[in-house]
Amino acid sequence: MKHANWIRLILSGFCLLAGCARPTETVPAPTTEPIESPAVETVAVTASVKGVNSWPDNDKTVTQYELTIQDDVTDIQNWKAVLSVPDGTELQQNWNTEIEKEDGTWILTPEDYNRAISAGEPLKDVGWIASCDTNETITLLSLELNGEEVSFQKEQKSTPAPAGAEPSPAAVEPIGSLHVANGKLCNEAGEPVQLRGVSTHGLAWFPEYVNRDAFLTLRDDWNANTIRLALYTAESGGYCTGGNQQELLDLIDKGVTYAEELGMYVIIDWHILSDKNPSMHQGEAVAFFTEVSKKYKDKTHVLYEICNEPQESPFLSVIKPYAEDIVQVIRRNDKDAVILVGTNTWCQDIDEVIGNELSDDNVMYTVHFYAGTHKDALRNKLRKALDANVPVYISECSIVEASGNGAADYESAEEWLKLINEYGLSYNAWSLCNKNETSALLKPSCDKLSGWSEADLSETGIWFRNAFRKS
Numbered sequence: 001m002k003h004a005n006w007i008r009l010i011l012s013g014f015c016l017l018a019g020c021a022r023p024t025e026t027v028p029a030p031t032t033e034p035i036e037s038p039a040v041e042t043v044a045v046t047a048s049v050k051g052v053n054s055w056p057d058n059d060k061t062v063t064q065y066e067l068t069i070q071d072d073v074t075d076i077q078n079w080k081a082v083l084s085v086p087d088g089t090e091l092q093q094n095w096n097t098e099i100e101k102e103d104g105t106w107i108l109t110p111e112d113y114n115r116a117i118s119a120g121e122p123l124k125d126v127g128w129i130a131s132c133d134t135n136e137t138i139t140l141l142s143l144e145l146n147g148e149e150v151s152f153q154k155e156q157k158s159t160p161a162p163a164g165a166e167p168s169p170a171a172v173e174p175i176g177s178l179h180v181a182n183g184k185l186c187n188e189a190g191e192p193v194q195l196r197g198v199s200t201h202g203l204a205w206f207p208e209y210v211n212r213d214a215f216l217t218l219r220d221d222w223n224a225n226t227i228r229l230a231l232y233t234a235e236s237g238g239y240c241t242g243g244n245q246q247e248l249l250d251l252i253d254k255g256v257t258y259a260e261e262l263g264m265y266v267i268i269d270w271h272i273l274s275d276k277n278p279s280m281h282q283g284e285a286v287a288f289f290t291e292v293s294k295k296y297k298d299k300t301h302v303l304y305e306i307c308n309e310p311q312e313s314p315f316l317s318v319i320k321p322y323a324e325d326i327v328q329v330i331r332r333n334d335k336d337a338v339i340l341v342g343t344n345t346w347c348q349d350i351d352e353v354i355g356n357e358l359s360d361d362n363v364m365y366t367v368h369f370y371a372g373t374h375k376d377a378l379r380n381k382l383r384k385a386l387d388a389n390v391p392v393y394i395s396e397c398s399i400v401e402a403s404g405n406g407a408a409d410y411e412s413a414e415e416w417l418k419l420i421n422e423y424g425l426s427y428n429a430w431s432l433c434n435k436n437e438t439s440a441l442l443k444p445s446c447d448k449l450s451g452w453s454e455a456d457l458s459e460t461g462i463w464f465r466n467a468f469r470k471s
C-alpha cells in the first residue's frame with residue numbers, strides 16, 4: 001500500500017474515534033493530494049526513445065538511438081527506463097547509461113553523474129547504437145522515476161534516416177595512426193600533421209563535458225581534431241588521492257569511444273600538478289598506464305601524456321628515468337602510440353631535452369604556455385628546441401595568465417599562434433568548462449553541454465575557435 005493510503009487509513013480511524021465521520025462511509029481520497037494525482041504525473045513527464053540516425057551494415061540495419069526524459073514538476077533523483085527490444089537486436093555501444101539485458105527488454109539506468117535531473121531540465125546525451133536484422137525499432141516500454149513507475153507523454157518519434165543514407169559520424173573509418181619523424185608529428189603517409197583541440201578541465205570535476213555531442217560540436221563547429229582528457233592525480237578527487245578510479249576510468253573510456261566514433265584523436269593525460277615530481281605516484285602511474293595501454297593498444301587515435309607538469313624535477317635526473325619506465329610499461333602493450341612527456345617547471349624547460357631525448361621513436365615533449373604570463377623568453381627556448389629537432393607538442397595553453405585567470409593578452413597570444421603555425425605545432429586549449437575563470441572556454445552563465453553558439457563562449461573560447469577555424 002502506498003504511503004498516502006496508510007495516512008488516510010490512520011486519519012479516518014482517528015476521525016472515527018473523534019466522531020467526525022459517519023461509520024459506514026469510506027473517506028474519499030482528497031483529489032488535491034499530489035502523490036495520488038495521476039493528472040500531475042501524466043502531464044508533467046515527457047520521455048521518448050528516438051532513432052536519430054540509421055545506416056545499413058551488410059544485411060543489418062544499424063540505428064543510433066537517444067533517450068530523453070523530462071519532468072517539469074518534480075526533481076528526479078533516480079531513473080530507470082525499460083525498453084522493448086526486437087528479437088535479434090545487438091547492442092554495439094552505449095554512452096552515459098548502464099544497460100542490462102533481460103529477454104526482450106533492456107533496462108537503462110543512469111551513471112552516477114546523470115542520476116539526478118532538476119525539474120524542467122531534460123536528461124541529455126544518453127544514447128546507444130544497436131544493429132538489427134529487421135526494420136523493427138526499439139521502443140520505450142515503461143519508466144520509473146524516484147523508484148515509482150510513472151506515466152509519461154511520448155514526444156514525436158523522429159524517423160531514422162532511410163537505410164542507404166549518408167552514414168552517421170559514428171560510421172567514420174578508424175583514424176590513421178601517428179608517428180614522429182624528424183621532430184614532427186606525422187600521419188601514416190609520413191606527412192606532418194597538426195592536431196588542434198581542447199583539454200577538458202579535471203575529469204572528476206567536470207565529467208559532463210565528456211559527451212559525444214560536445215566532441216561533435218568541437219569537431220564540426222570549432223574545426224578541432226583532438227580532445228585531451230585531464231586526469232588529475234593528486235588534487236581533491238584525484239586518481240591517487242581518493243578519487244573514484246573506476247568512474248574516472250569509465251569516463252576516459254567514454255572519451256576514447258566518442259573520439260573514435262567521430263574520427264578525432266584523444267590524449268589520455270596523467271595530470272600531475274601539486275604532486276610536482278612524477279615519481280611521487282610512479283607506482284599508480286605504472287598500474288594506470290598498464291591498464292589503459294592494454295585496453296587501447298589497437299586504437300590508433302589514442303596518445304598518452306605521462307606527466308602533465310613536473311616541477312622541481314630536472315629532466316635528466318628525474319623526468320627521464322620516470323619516462324623511460326612508463327614508456328616501457330606502455331610499449332609492452334602498445335608498440336607505437338605517440339607518448340607525450342612533460343618538461344620541468346610547468347613544461348617550460350624544453351631546452352633541457354636537447355641532446356637528452358629518450359631512445360623511443362614515438363615520444364614528444366610538451367611545452368605549455370599561458371600567453372598573459374609566458375612571452376618571448378619561453379618562445380625563444382621553444383624555438384631553440386625546435387631548431388634542434390626536439391619533437392614538441394603544446395598539450396596545454398591559454399591566452400590568459402598562468403593562474404588560469406586574469407586578462408587575455410591578445411598580442412602575446414598572436415605571437416604564440418604565429419610560432420605554432422610556422423612550425424606546424426599541435427596544441428590543446430585549457431579548458432572545456434564553464435568555471436568562473438577566464439581560461440574556461442565557456443562563459444560561467446552557459447550551462448549547455450554541447451551545441452554552443454558564439455554567445456556561449458568566453459573571450460578565450462572565441463579566440464581558440466577562431467584560431468582552429470583558420471587552420
Ligand code: IDC
Binds near residue numbers: 402
Ligand atoms: C587549474 C584550473 C583551476 C584549478 C586548478 C587546480 O584552471 O580551475 O582549480 O588548476 O589546481 C596549469 C595546469 C592546470 C591549471 C592551469 C591554470 O596544468 O591544471 O588548471 N595551469 O592554472 N598549468 C599552468 C596553468
